[in-house]
Amino acid sequence: MTTQETGERAPVVEKVPYPSHPFLKYAFKSPILLWRMGLGPVFGRIIMILTTTGRKSGQPRRTPVEFHVVNGRPIVVVAWPQSDWYRNLQADPHVMIQTATGNHHMIARRLTSDEELSALFDYVDSHPTLRRIWEAMSIDFSRESFLADKERYHILTFDPTTEPTPPPLETDLWWTLPLGLAAVAATAFRNGRG
Numbered sequence: 504m505t506t507q508e509t510g511e512r513a514p515v516v517e518k519v520p521y522p523s524h525p526f527l528k529y530a531f532k533s534p535i536l537l538w539r540m541g542l543g544p545v546f547g548r549i550i551m552i553l554t555t556t557g558r559k560s561g562q563p564r565r566t567p568v569e570f571h572v573v574n575g576r577p578i579v580v581v582a583w584p585q586s587d588w589y590r591n592l593q594a595d596p597h598v599m600i601q602t603a604t605g606n607h608h609m610i611a612r613r614l615t616s617d618e619e620l621s622a623l624f625d626y627v628d629s630h631p632t633l634r635r636i637w638e639a640m641s642i643d644f645s646r647e648s649f650l651a652d653k654e655r656y657h658i659l660t661f662d663p664t665t666e667p668t669p670p671p672l673e674t675d676l677w678w679t680l681p682l683g684l685a686a687v688a689a690t691a692f693r694n695g696r697g
Contacts (some may be wrong), residue, residue, distance in 0.1 A: 535552065535565055540680050543634050558591050579658070580659075596612060598661070599669050609662060638639045
């Protein structure tokens with residue numbers, strides 16, 4: 504039975520197509536490579552590496568996600584609730600998040616309270632780019648509509664924990680960055696002499 508048949512409103516994510524093409528999936532995962540090269544402090548201001556535990560494998564699973572800090576707390580809007588990483592954290596909410604500020608042992612939880620969602624609304628409303636994105640997903644972007652339709656949104660925040668979480672992503676490709684810079688410098692020097 505579809506949402507049209509039941510009279511329910513469609514989830515917001517139905518307006519944003521899921522990136523099912525293998526190239527798009529690789530492109531969304533590419534920040535992991537940059538993080539492994541040691542560029543986490545640069546990209547970690549807007550992209551976090553989120554490590555979940557695979558719900559079937561039990562192994563660490565990593566994905567880069569855009570985040571915002573609202574009232575001192577990281578917030579992630581889940582564009583596609585059918586994604587593996589989101590289903591993993593629904594099975595086990597213990598996660599490791601890595602940002603420019605370091606590695607953090609956390610428990611993920613969905614925002615549901617009107618107070619927290621109102622704070623998020625104020626944050627989005629004060630950022631024109633974010634507001635345009637939300638308006639593209641929602642017909643009526645008002646506080647009343649946003650709170651009334653909160654079941655349509657999958658928005659996460661993270662609470663610190665001392666319980667075990669998956670291990671962080673290692674910076675194991677740090678050596679490629681100076682090697683790449685040396686190659687660029689050598690090429691520029693050679694071209695400058697020619």
